[in-house]
Amino acid sequence: MSLFFVVVAFAQVLKVSDTVTGLSVTGFEILQALIYSFPPLMGLLIPVSLLFATLLAVGRMSSDREIIAMSAGGRSPLQLLGIPAVTGVLLAGVCAWMLIYGEPWGVRGLNEVFQQSAQRALASGVRVGKFNEWVSGVTFMAQGKEGDELLEVVFADRRDGERPIVISARRGKVAAGDNTSDIIFDLKDGAIVLHDQKSDLIRVLRFDESRYRLDVGRLVNKRPKTVSSLQHMTMGQLLTYSQNPDKSRKNRVRATVFLHRKIALPIATLVFALLAVPLAVGGTSSARARGFLYSAGIVGTYYYLGRAVEMAARTGNFPALLAAWVPDIIGIIVFAILATRMKRGFA
Known part of the structure; x- marks a missing residue:
């Protein structure tokens, strides 16, 4: 889990560095930008980190034959779900707080840092003896x-x-x-x-x-490449925006999906933690390797399925209120199937 966090943190450092290239930013402002940029990442970072951590922990138990010994003692393998479930609920709460409160705060702070840096770069970047056209x-x-x-x-x-x-x-x-x-x-x-x-x-x-x-607002108000125009809005602002008849249908649908996703992603933390248990259970290293491959597939499927459903909702082919919840619903169904097979496998 820590390794995954470090990898994501390093990737975010590279993104921030790329965004501020050419701006007269100080080291303190780069640090500010990094701090502000992490709350928007938590929505995906927390569920995926818990998924990998659970896979590693349960996979280690499986390789040490602890699960077989537990089953031989008359205990159900479904009891393995207890700790991941509790951890998933706790981290889902953290994830929800980050998305509901931390993300708007972080995006507003990030925009302010970039705007101030761009403004200062323009003000101090006058070239003497040459025409300047901003x-x-x-x-x-x-x-x-x-x-x-x-x-x-x-x-x-x-x-x-x-x-x-x-x-x-x-x-x-x-x-x-x-x-x-x-x-x-x-x-x-x-x-x-x-x-x-x-x-x-x-x-x-x-x-x-x-x-x-x-x-010079057009020059300094450009958002970082990875930041959405909706991310600075609070839940109340998103709700108002999604119901505003003056906005286009596509924008209203986009705001509706974004609003519900702030709750759906924290729920995904619990879903991912539960999914990791039956994926990691297995007596061989190849089974654990398959589990990690499956987890990568889960993350990719969750993201691309969510995007596909959102696109369908924008065109009117799918209910906007359900679009953000489809990946979670499918994840719960897959977990139920895998948990049933896991129980039968140790019966």
């Missing part, structure tokens, strides 16, 4: 730099084709605004040139100090 239609250039001040600044905003704005200033600074989507241009001793294309009127306004706010 937003289409907005160009900024400074001829020189003295300390933290830029010299001979020219700023052009052509987003409104009928009323372009050109600003020139002797000195200026570029700083991050209070809002993570804002970049502030603090300019001194300059002029603003306004040109009305319709009337061909040109006005020049001189200033001693001026501040210009640029919205």
